[in-house]
Amino acid sequence: MARGAAVSLAVARIGAALLAVACAVPATLAYAQSSTTRVIPLDQLKSGLAYTGEDVRALQADDFANPGMLWVERGEKIWNTPAGADGKSCASCHGDAKSSMKGVAARYPAIDAKSKQLLNIEARINASRSGDQKAPAFAPESEDMLAITAYVNMQSRGVPVGVSIDGAAREHFERGRAFYYTRRGQMNMSCATCHEQNFGKRLFAETISQGQPNDFPIYRLEWQTMGSLHRRLRACLYGVRAELLPVGSPELLDVELFLAWRAQGLKGEAPAVRR
Amino acid sequence: MADARIQIAPQVKRGDSFEVKIAIRHAMETGYRVDDVGKPIKRNVIRALVCKYNGTEALRVDMSSGFAANPLLQFWLVAGNSGEISFEWDDDAGTRYAERAAVTVAG
Numbered sequence: 001m002a003r004g005a006a007v008s009l010a011v012a013r014i015g016a017a018l019l020a021v022a023c024a025v026p027a028t029l030a031y032a033q034s035s036t037t038r039v040i041p042l043d044q045l046k047s048g049l050a051y052t053g054e055d056v057r058a059l060q061a062d063d064f065a066n067p068g069m070l071w072v073e074r075g076e077k078i079w080n081t082p083a084g085a086d087g088k089s090c091a092s093c094h095g096d097a098k099s100s101m102k103g104v105a106a107r108y109p110a111i112d113a114k115s116k117q118l119l120n121i122e123a124r125i126n127a128s129r130s131g132d133q134k135a136p137a138f139a140p141e142s143e144d145m146l147a148i149t150a151y152v153n154m155q156s157r158g159v160p161v162g163v164s165i166d167g168a169a170r171e172h173f174e175r176g177r178a179f180y181y182t183r184r185g186q187m188n189m190s191c192a193t194c195h196e197q198n199f200g201k202r203l204f205a206e207t208i209s210q211g212q213p214n215d216f217p218i219y220r221l222e223w224q225t226m227g228s229l230h231r232r233l234r235a236c237l238y239g240v241r242a243e244l245l246p247v248g249s250p251e252l253l254d255v256e257l258f259l260a261w262r263a264q265g266l267k268g269e270a271p272a273v274r275r
Numbered sequence: 276m277a278d279a280r281i282q283i284a285p286q287v288k289r290g291d292s293f294e295v296k297i298a299i300r301h302a303m304e305t306g307y308r309v310d311d312v313g314k315p316i317k318r319n320v321i322r323a324l325v326c327k328y329n330g331t332e333a334l335r336v337d338m339s340s341g342f343a344a345n346p347l348l349q350f351w352l353v354a355g356n357s358g359e360i361s362f363e364w365d366d367d368a369g370t371r372y373a374e375r376a377a378v379t380v381a382g
Contacts, residue, residue, distance in 0.1 A: 064282050067345040070300040073280055224344035225302065 035177055036165075038262070039196050040210060045266050051200070051209035052275060056221070060273040068150060068219040068271025071143075071226045075151025078144060084135030090148075093132060101155035106268055109257045111168045118172045120256055122149055122228065123248065140247045146226045150217050153270035160267055161214050163260040176258030179251055185242030191255075194236075206275060211236075213259040215272030222275060229256060279362065281376040287354040289382045295326070297362055297374070298347045305340040317367075321346070324364035328352055328378075333360075354380045 049057060060066055079090045079097055094100040108121040119127060125148055126137040138145035165173040180191045194203070195211030202208070216229040223231075230247040233255065237244055245251050279299045287293040299321065306318025318340060326334040333352055352360075361375040 064280065064296060064298065065347060067298065067300075067347075070280060070298060070345060074300070 035174060039192070040262070042265055045212065045263060046210055047214055047266055047269060048209040048212055048274060049215070049269065049272065051207040052273075056273050056275060060269070066219065066271060066273060068217070068226060068273060071147045071150040071217070071219075072154050072271055074143070074147035075149070075154075078148050079151055084129075084133040086134060088133055090128075090133070097151065097155055101152050103156050103159040105149075105153040105156040105270070106159040106161050107163060109169075109172075109253060109260060110164060116168060118169060118253055118257060120229075120253055121152060123253075125149065125152060141228060141231060143226075146217050146228065149228065150226065150271045153217065153268065156268035157270065158267050160265045161260055161263045162265070163257060165257065165261050169257065172254045172257050173261060175251075176254035176256070179255045180258050185237065185240035187240040187242075189240045191236070211259070212263045212266055213256065214263050214266040215269040215274070217270060218272045218274045220274050226271070229259075278372050279374045281360070281362070281374060283360060283376055283378055286379050286381055289354050289356075289380050292351045292353050293378075294349060294351055295360060296347065296349045297326075298345065299324075299364070299372075300345055301366065303338075303340070303342050303344045303346065307340070319367045321364050321366045324348070324362065326350075327361045327363075329356060329358040338364075354378070356380055 049060065058065075060068075063069055076097075082089045082092070090097070105121045108124060109118050110124075111117070112119045112124065112127065114131075115127070117123075122138075122140070122145060126145075129135055130137045138148065163169075183190045183193070191211060194208050199208050199210045213229050216232070217226050218232065219226050220232070228247060230249075230252045233252055234244050234247070278301070279297055282296040284293050301321055302319065303321065304316055304319040306316070306320075308316045310316055320340050320342065321338040324334075324336045324338060325332060334350055336348065338346070357380045358378060359375050360378050361373065363371070363373045365371045
């Protein structure tokens with residue numbers, strides 16, 4: 001495994017202050033040589049499911065007991081309910097989601113052809129909701145947003161994650177990667193400290209996973225409800241006592257793209273269950 | 276909208292027992308928590324849930340803040356006639372819910 005391997009600080013787009021920290025503890029800053037060198041090789045990627053317990057795996061696998069399915073069902077109702085100025089439903093334009101949305105979420109975040117912005121699946125749904133359907137956008141992290149995302153993302157169950165980092169996406173990828181490897185918060189830890197150098201080890205009651213994004217939105221037992229990837233990332237930022245960035249913020253969006261690139265080939269699991 | 280899901284075997288035999296499952300989307304807010312600024316969050320849990328089989332009460336559950344969010348109930352009934360399994364429940368906020376499913380009995 002390339003963890004803790006050759007560290008090229010030259011390419012590191014991180015501040016000089018961090019450089020000092022990195023020199024003091026070089027082994028803890030696994031920063032690969034080229035920005036597309038993978039710290040965890042593709043054949044060693046593991047879904048967070050592998051680091052949960054037997055009970056959580058059983059709950060996720062049972063499509064009745066999996067509480068996330070309640071949101072999927074609500075999402076299906078939204079899909080078929082007319083809304084907006086022309087009284088159209090998502091289904092009026094997109095037909096059966098099982099075919100039209102299959103594999104869509106696996107390609108996001110992606111640069112939107114129209115606005116040229118990087119959009120994650122939530123933002124893309126909302127762009128269609130307000131732009132095409134002419135209905136009020138779903139509020140971030142609302143029950144309806146989570147429900148429609150759960151429904152759309154479930155159509156990518158079993159579809160390998162595969163995002164593009166070409167063209168306009170590249171700068172987002174680089175920023176997301178820099179964010180990922182930057183130490184932050186009172187604990188002075190980067191995402192990699194936990195999810196690349198210490199996965200498989202315990203942090204209090206939890207087993208640290210590789211921090212993969214192929215399962216969102218998730219039903220998290222601690223939350224007792226559904227939550228987005230960005231909510232999960234806020235929980236990680238909170239954990240290291242770092243600034244809590246809002247759901248949908250450009251920083252979290254960039255890191256989401258990096259995470260998706262890093263997860264290339266992992267199969268979609270929404271709606272997943274996590275501790 | 277999509278507050279519950281019910282699962283019953285597609286066909287059951289008269290006299291046989293069959294399993295009924297209901298999963299309910301409800302926050303089951305305990306009343307013991309406070310929000311980000313320290314204000315107590317009002318208790319809102321499901322109070323009573325009643326299941327009827329063809330109009331006859333088959334199960335009544337008094338729920339409380341000891342239940343986890345989004346509860347799932349599983350129980351067994353004995354098959355009589357084809358018809359309907361219906362559920363009704365209400366919560367501290369005064370909202371009433373109802374959900375039903377068909378049951379087909381052979382023999």
